[in-house]
Amino acid sequence: MTSSSSKEYSPQEPPRTSLFTDHYELTMLQASLHSGAAHRSAVFEVFARRLPDGRRYGVVAGTGRLLEGISGFRFSETELGFLERARVVNRETLDYLADFRFSGDVWGYAEGEAYFPNSPILIVESTFAEACILETYLLSVLNHDSAIASAASRMTIAANGRPCIEMGSRRTHEEAAVAAARAAVVAGFASTSNLEAGLRYGIRTVGTAAHSFTLLHDTERAAFEAQIASMGADTTLLVDTYDVESAVRAAVEIAGERLGAVRLDSGDLIGQAHSVRRLLDELGNVNTRIVVTSDLDEYAIAALAAAPVDSYGVGTALVTGSGAPTASMVYKLVSRTDDDGEFVSVAKAAKNKQSVGGRKYALRRLDERGTATTEVIGVGRPPMGDSNDRLLLEHFIVKGELQPGWTGPEGVERARARHEASIAELPASARRMHRGEAVIPTVYLEDRE
Amino acid sequence: MTSSSSKEYSPQEPPRTSLFTDHYELTMLQASLHSGAAHRSAVFEVFARRLPDGRRYGVVAGTGRLLEGISGFRFSETELGFLERARVVNRETLDYLADFRFSGDVWGYAEGEAYFPNSPILIVESTFAEACILETYLLSVLNHDSAIASAASRMTIAANGRPCIEMGSRRTHEEAAVAAARAAVVAGFASTSNLEAGLRYGIRTVGTAAHSFTLLHDTERAAFEAQIASMGADTTLLVDTYDVESAVRAAVEIAGERLGAVRLDSGDLIGQAHSVRRLLDELGNVNTRIVVTSDLDEYAIAALAAAPVDSYGVGTALVTGSGAPTASMVYKLVSRTDDDGEFVSVAKAAKNKQSVGGRKYALRRLDERGTATTEVIGVGRPPMGDSNDRLLLEHFIVKGELQPGWTGPEGVERARARHEASIAELPASARRMHRGEAVIPTVYLEDRE
Missing domain, CATH: 3.20.140.10 (nicotinate phosphoribosyltransferase)
Known part of the structure; x- marks a missing residue:
């Protein structure tokens, strides 16, 4: 990341x-x-x-x-x-x-x-x-x-110490997004994707990559190479554009054991987190983290408690107050x-x-x-x-x-x-x-x- | 109003x-x-x-x-x-x-x-x-x-030609409120309470009075007199702070037949609309309108279709997209x-x-x-x-x-x-x-x- x-x-x-x-x-x-x-x-x-x-x-x-x-x-x-x-x-x-x-x-x-x-x-x-x-x-x-803070507080409780990242800006009014990032951090979120919140409140901002970045390049491998060449190995690669296992293998081949993290944004997150963790460990990347996103709310976060996940990216549910x-x-x-x-x-x-x-x-x-x-x-x-x-x-x-x-x-x-x-x-x-x-x-x- | x-x-x-x-x-x-x-x-x-x-x-x-x-x-x-x-x-x-x-x-x-x-x-x-x-x-x-516009559109359909007034600013982020007022008007709302939306987009702004204004004065009658003296008879008086019937009688006594409207903000809106309409008509105020508010959404508006209501003020449900x-x-x-x-x-x-x-x-x-x-x-x-x-x-x-x-x-x-x-x-x-x-x-x- x-x-x-x-x-x-x-x-x-x-x-x-x-x-x-x-x-x-x-x-x-x-x-x-x-x-x-x-x-x-x-x-x-x-x-x-x-x-x-x-x-x-x-x-x-x-x-x-x-x-x-x-x-x-x-x-x-x-x-x-x-x-x-x-x-x-x-x-x-x-x-x-x-x-x-x-x-x-x-x-x-x-x-x-x-x-x-x-x-x-x-x-x-x-x-x-x-x-x-x-x-x-x-x-x-x-x-x-x-x-927002009331919903965020339940999410950080569910996450039980694992970092939560606020990523919901695109699902709410652009100014409400800045306030939502701020409120999420008040309630224990570790960071936000929202740059204006970084400017106004000194909140730590973080980012990974989108599917469009992979699709922009001729191959997934070319996209990973570009990201690692520019951002360094300690970055987060999005590995679910095509086939997750192939993507993780390619990511490790290119970045080596210093690969920061991989992001899972679709599918069965619990099953995938287990298989990706096993694969990363087999490949020697025991320090590479797993970030999960994809319409998480406090219940989905709680359901992932036993999965080998390192951090949660939360979007829509956060900025809409989870109901x-x-x-x-x-x-x-x-x-x-x-x-x-x-x-x-x-x-x-x-x-x-x-x-x-x-x-x-x-x-x-x-x-x-x-x-x-x-x-x-x-x-x-x-x-x-x-x-x-x-x-x-x-x-x-x-x-x-x-x-x-x-x-x-x-x-x-x-x-x-x-x-x-x-x-x-x-x-x-x-x-x-x-x-x-x-x-x-x-x-x-x-x-x- | x-x-x-x-x-x-x-x-x-x-x-x-x-x-x-x-x-x-x-x-x-x-x-x-x-x-x-x-x-x-x-x-x-x-x-x-x-x-x-x-x-x-x-x-x-x-x-x-x-x-x-x-x-x-x-x-x-x-x-x-x-x-x-x-x-x-x-x-x-x-x-x-x-x-x-x-x-x-x-x-x-x-x-x-x-x-x-x-x-x-x-x-x-x-x-x-x-x-x-x-x-x-x-x-x-x-x-x-x-x-917001998608929810607003259903509300204006339910209102079937009666004007809808956007009043939800207090229930959403202050900038989102301006955008919500704008989106409501796109989808057929007649006006908004939000002044910034008036400034930015030339949208008609309207207002009535809050319970605090009545409570500020020593009596409800004193509050009505103050409002009418300052705003003219063609204003909207809030009549449900104490007893609705007494308030309507007082309003008509003070403002005369030119009283613009009365607002109902609580209780059984359908029943009250009927009884207030009858009372206004008996008192000769056939042109005095009835504005209803109080957590309306498209379903509540539809339910009021047969009640003698002249306009709907919509707040929370509008600015939160009605679910x-x-x-x-x-x-x-x-x-x-x-x-x-x-x-x-x-x-x-x-x-x-x-x-x-x-x-x-x-x-x-x-x-x-x-x-x-x-x-x-x-x-x-x-x-x-x-x-x-x-x-x-x-x-x-x-x-x-x-x-x-x-x-x-x-x-x-x-x-x-x-x-x-x-x-x-x-x-x-x-x-x-x-x-x-x-x-x-x-x-x-x-x-x-």
């Missing part, structure tokens, strides 16, 4: 994010500026009412990206000109947006943390105006990236001030989408062996924990100031470490592939002393 | 797309530059071996976006610096990339066209080098946008020149992923009433058609020059018209919601006279 990683990260301009916004956010802003309620203090909360069907935990991802994006949430002439021409909002609102800069506070679960139904994943406190217009953007990032392409997180107003400046808890009353009003706090209750037992949510005040318990809310933005360490390549590394630690403390049943319930219960401690 | 549309489109810089690319594309480039095979002429083809399970047709989308993206597929200092630092490729390859500009030809199905298994959706002819490195980017765009979030299109080398400059058909031999080598042509065979009967694919030469038949390949890029009319807002309008015409000519069974086979067969005409 050819691989690369670049640690020299040059921070780029924050992405232009302010129109990744639903029309109604800005008309609600206009109407609330008109009524004056826009300036009330407000607390919004991101949570998911449920995990994807059958999943035992979710993984928070995208936090680093959204914190970068909040910095870029400004309205320049391009955006203001559009909003004016298209008559989305009135002059008063355009003037407000021209000066917009988020000046409130954001707390949330660290990126990489496991979450459960109703975990308060992100909390935004500011004026209603400021918090309202971030809704769509924050949810887009968290819903996408968390869906759950979105995380169903919502962003709800849970508290706001009244005319006296006092906070009032609020919640929608409709029967089938009940929410718990009030500001939330959260801790993960751990037993004496450090195993998670309960997700404890305090409503209105922090829950009391004992020495084993772990508080879950980090303070990402303090009065508009982004705190260091959460964004860029540094944020990805930190999130990766958090994911690893968070999964390690879950009960063993979290590692089961078959369908089940959330692995720990969520318990509310109401504010009533 | 508040709505806007802006026709003053200012073309922007083409998007920077060159690193939306898998690592192996560039290492294959390096190895083929080394062997010299990089300069062979090559024909690559995009096709899908199958439609998503149970679907009767697919819809090509993203073509306009990818044509814009090919123009932006250049390697500046940013990309070259990364590729050098990360040691992805050698100096010779970096020099090649520094001068890269696609100079070949691209043909394909017009955006909006229906497609079937093995339809040659896009054909790229150039040197191997040029065509090879576009693979990931082209597939990302087509797989994502076609998945098929990617279109499973692949990009395969089907022909390339040999040392004498003669084209040779090529195809992978592996058993379970068979491909048909050779350059493809396509027409849709129509009967005397203009109804499609067969997807005819010519291999190596164009199939003969009669006067009813319709040739399917458009020539988008001619020797590197993008032909006019396919990109920007103009491309979206053209694709929307093509979708409408293409669906209209399919057999009636294409409009069925339940699972089935492709509605017309794909037939190959081999090159053997």
Whole structure:
């Protein structure tokens, strides 16, 4: 496998994010500026009412990206000109947006943390105006990236230490692909094929070769010779364009015992992995690795556990969240001030989408062996924990100031470490592939002393 | 419903797309530059071996976006610096990339066209080098946008003329959301909530209000008054935060008979639509419309056909392709020149992923009433058609020059018209919601006279 990683990260301009916004956010802003309620203090909360069907935990991802994006949430002439021409909002609102800069506070679960139904994943406190217009953007990032990381986490568990390579870029939107590569690495993937993810986040990128490269040459042998001459023997040759056994023999003849790896991309992967391993060993290539690809998901990876496979390349199933392409997180107003400046808890009353009003706090209750037992949510005040318990809310933005360490390549590394630690403390049943319930219960401690 | 549309489109810089690319594309480039095979002429083809399970047709989308993206597929200092630092490729390859500009030809199905298994959706002819490195980017765009448009098309069929509004931005990656809004409109959606889609593609944007806006105010009545005072009576009020009937009565009292619409976002939508319609009519608001939202998909839309509903807001199901979030299109080398400059058909031999080598042509065979009967694919030469038949390949890029009319807002309008015409000519069974086979067969005409 050819691989690369670049640690020299040059921070780029924050992405232009302010129109990744639903029309109604800005008309609600206009109407609330008109009524004056826009300036009330407000607390919004991101949570998911449920995990994807059958999943035992979710993984928070995208936090680093959204914190970068909040910095870029400004309205320049391009955006203001559009909003004016298209008559989305009135002059008063355009003037407000021209000066917009988020000046409130954001707390949330660290990126990489496991979450459960109703975990308060992100909390935004500011004026209603400021918090309202971030809704769509924050949810887009968290819903996408968390869906990918939640699927990726099950794959790295199934792989049980063998490296997983993210290769799904071609099966999702080109920008979603970059975010998916990032989320996969947060959840334990070793590397990605996506070059832009390498540029933006310093993630290690790797590659093998496609069937087209073999077909381009007059013979498979000519293709292998070209690849080895140019990339060196420590490359990965794709050996299933014609006949696998002949290809492996040719590969070893040309590259010698230093051949890096061979890739299997079709057919009975388990049977082929065994026969190719035997052949490689017979030929003396005991260090040549076997990479398998071909529509792998967490179940296929688990099924390959006993096969002599060295790494897994995962594409479609990863970037589509393995059956759950979105995380169903919502962003709800849970508290706001009244005319006296006092906070009032609020919640929608409709029967089938009940929410718990009030500001939330959260801790993960751990037993004496450090195993998670309960997700404890305090409503209105922090829950009391004992020495084993772990508080879950980090303070990402303090009065508009982004705190260091959460964004860029540094944020990805930190999130990766958090994911690893968070999964390690879950009960063993979290590692089961078959369908089940959330692995720990969520318990509310109401504010009533 | 508040709505806007802006026709003053200012073309922007083409998007920077060159690193939306898998690592192996560039290492294959390096190895083929080394062997010299990089300069062979090559024909690559995009096709899908199958439609998503149970679907009767697919819809090509993203073509306009990818044509814009090919123009932006250049390697500046940013990309070259990364590729050098990360040691992805050698100096010779970096020099090649520094001068890269696609100079070949691209043909394909017009955006909006229906497609079937093995339809040659896009054909790229150039040197191997040029065509090879576009693979990931082209597939990302087509797989994502076609998945969304294919789902959207079934929704607009189910809606049977009632407007569908795209509202799914928060449930997908923020850039994928813009592309999804665009693809939805190609497939017949009337509008979107996504403001960036309004800016980029001149798509009409619309909005209502969220529960948070009601909860922000001291009473629902105060929220309605604020919205109407600021937006005018012809707005859409969200009436299910507390009690629907009280909310509708209050809305009519405040806005009068000119109230634009009410939105229902939870509960038994069919029952509520009937009771709200009766109440509105009793109150004299016969022109006030009813908008329904709340996790609609094509089946829920079809189930609401007999309910007094005026428009459908569709979110999650749209942006996730209603169960098929990617279109499973692949990009395969089907022909390339040999040392004498003669084209040779090529195809992978592996058993379970068979491909048909050779350059493809396509027409849709129509009967005397203009109804499609067969997807005819010519291999190596164009199939003969009669006067009813319709040739399917458009020539988008001619020797590197993008032909006019396919990109920007103009491309979206053209694709929307093509979708409408293409669906209209399919057999009636294409409009069925339940699972089935492709509605017309794909037939190959081999090159053997």
